[in-house]
Amino acid sequence: MTVPDTMEGAYILSVIDFLLSFVIIWGMSLVLYIFPYLNKLGYLDDSKLRGGH
Amino acid sequence: MFQQILSLMVNLAEQTGLAQIWWGNIFMILVGAMLVYLALYRKYEPFLLLGIGFSCIVANVPGSDLTQPGGLFYYAYQGVELVIIPPLIFLGVGAMTDFGPMIANPSLMILGAAAHLGIFIALIGAKALGFTLAEAGAIGIIGGADGPMAIFVTMKLAPHLLPQIAVAAYSYMALMPLIQPPIMKLLTSPAERQIVMVQSRKVSRLEKICFPFVMAVIVNLLLPPVAPLITMLMLGNMLREVLLVDRLASTAANDLMNVITITLTVAVGSTMEADKFLNIKTLQIIVLGLIAFIGGTASGVIGAKIMNWFSGGKINPLIGSAGIASVPIAARVSHVVGLQENPYNFLIMHAMGPNLAGVFGTAISGGIMLALIGVK
Numbered sequence: 001m002t003v004p005d006t007m008e009g010a011y012i013l014s015v016i017d018f019l020l021s022f023v024i025i026w027g028m029s030l031v032l033y034i035f036p037y038l039n040k041l042g043y044l045d046d047s048k049l050r051g052g053h
Numbered sequence: 054m055f056q057q058i059l060s061l062m063v064n065l066a067e068q069t070g071l072a073q074i075w076w077g078n079i080f081m082i083l084v085g086a087m088l089v090y091l092a093l094y095r096k097y098e099p100f101l102l103l104g105i106g107f108s109c110i111v112a113n114v115p116g117s118d119l120t121q122p123g124g125l126f127y128y129a130y131q132g133v134e135l136v137i138i139p140p141l142i143f144l145g146v147g148a149m150t151d152f153g154p155m156i157a158n159p160s161l162m163i164l165g166a167a168a169h170l171g172i173f174i175a176l177i178g179a180k181a182l183g184f185t186l187a188e189a190g191a192i193g194i195i196g197g198a199d200g201p202m203a204i205f206v207t208m209k210l211a212p213h214l215l216p217q218i219a220v221a222a223y224s225y226m227a228l229m230p231l232i233q234p235p236i237m238k239l240l241t242s243p244a245e246r247q248i249v250m251v252q253s254r255k256v257s258r259l260e261k262i263c264f265p266f267v268m269a270v271i272v273n274l275l276l277p278p279v280a281p282l283i284t285m286l287m288l289g290n291m292l293r294e295v296l297l298v299d300r301l302a303s304t305a306a307n308d309l310m311n312v313i314t315i316t317l318t319v320a321v322g323s324t325m326e327a328d329k330f331l332n333i334k335t336l337q338i339i340v341l342g343l344i345a346f347i348g349g350t351a352s353g354v355i356g357a358k359i360m361n362w363f364s365g366g367k368i369n370p371l372i373g374s375a376g377i378a379s380v381p382i383a384a385r386v387s388h389v390v391g392l393q394e395n396p397y398n399f400l401i402m403h404a405m406g407p408n409l410a411g412v413f414g415t416a417i418s419g420g421i422m423l424a425l426i427g428v429k
Contacts, residue, residue, distance in 0.1 A: 002427035003186060010180035010189060014173035017421045021166040024275060024417050025410065031267060032159035035260045044258040049296040 070116025077327030078113040085109030085322065091227065098227035101200075104318025105223065109325040119323065126323035133215065133320045136208050138313055139201035140285040145310030146201075146412075147289025148302045150380065152264055154405035157253035160360075161372070161403070165410025167356025168376030169418050171196030171349030175341045182337055187211050190422045192338055195222045196345025197415030198229075198379035204321075205282055206419040209428045216324035217335045221342035223321070226379045232343070233350045233374050233386045240354045241370045245361065246394040248369040250403045258294070265291040268413075276420030278428070283416050349377040353407070375404040378411030
């Protein structure tokens with residue numbers, strides 16, 4: 001089912017899209033909150049990466 | 054014999070563009086010249102406006118078949134029509150972009166959604182003016198302030214509106230330093246504009262390498278309609294962050310990006326032919342695009358003000374407008390407006406977080422829109 005091509009459809013589309021954007025972005029930010037814990041897995045040295053190990 | 058020469062000369066003249074030129078061509082040549090002027094003398098996005106302006110002028114000189122099948126401009130446009138160019142631009146953008154400021158401060162990501170209210174104001178406005186919902190969606194995405202995304206969504210929803218939407222999107226992005234500051238100042242107090250934000254944490258190499266993989270998986274999983282763009286953005290960013298393949302990252306960010314930019318600007322400018330461009334719809338789209346930019350800027354600042362209240366005065370509301378996307382122009386505008394109030398307040402890195410989140414915000418809005426309207 002898709003949104004009807006009417007004025008009401010434009011309102012529905014806008015409300016769903018705007019609110020869902022917040023939810024998805026918020027979800028992405030939650031994933032990024034976990035990122036600092038990745039550092040417990042180890043440390044990557046920039047100079048060694050550049051030199052090809 | 055004289056009659057024969059005269060007849061040949063008339064025949065020759067009829068084959069030139071002079072016989073076909075009309076006032077619309079002259080008007081559009083002036084529009085192209087204005088774009089070139091803005092790039093040359095005002096330094097507004099010269100990398101984009103010079104190519105668009107030049108090809109707009111050439112496309113409106115009748116007689117040439119550059120924009121017809123067989124012409125070079127026509128083939129440049131195929132890169133847009135087949136949706137090849139926008140993902141390649143995102144590859145280059147990814148290879149140029151440090152997502153560290155966004156990873157360092159995830160709480161500011163929400164501003165990437167807040168600053169996109171303009172998309173929906175323009176969408177509803179366009180529908181009220183009689184555009185179809187698909188056309189209205191394509192017009193609304195101008196407010197995402199992201200050129201490749203605007204082209205991508207427009208090609209899916211309303212390809213016949215590409216010239217107007219691409220020109221509006223890129224022109225308003227170039228004009229951000231003029232459009233945004235008055236709205237930002239109107240919605241904030243001098244005290245708010247002087248808020249100094251705490252420096253963000255340093256993001257490790259491991260985090261930066263993991264980021265593109267994680268985001269590519271999330272976007273492909275949740276937003277398949279816009280996955281080609283974000284996947285390429287993340288591929289470019291991965292090439293940059295691993296540090297092992299400098300040549301590839303450099304090619305994506307420089308040489309390839311330059312070739313694609315030339316092709317894109319030629320393709321967009323060549324669609325600005327008078328007979329397709331000069332109509333009331335163009336004027337409506339230009340106005341709606343401006344409304345989208347103003348609405349997005351305002352909603353971003355208001356979103357940041359709300360966050361500032363909740364955080365106890367730790368967030369400068371000026372960074373909210375950067376959530377509109379248009380990397381890094383909108384972040385620079387936040388920084389410059391902040392500097393005008395306090396010359397020791399450097400907001401650029403704080404504004405880059407919402408600014409980069411805005412790219413995802415536009416992609417999310419576009420992806421949901423394509424899915425709801427039923428376009429794959």
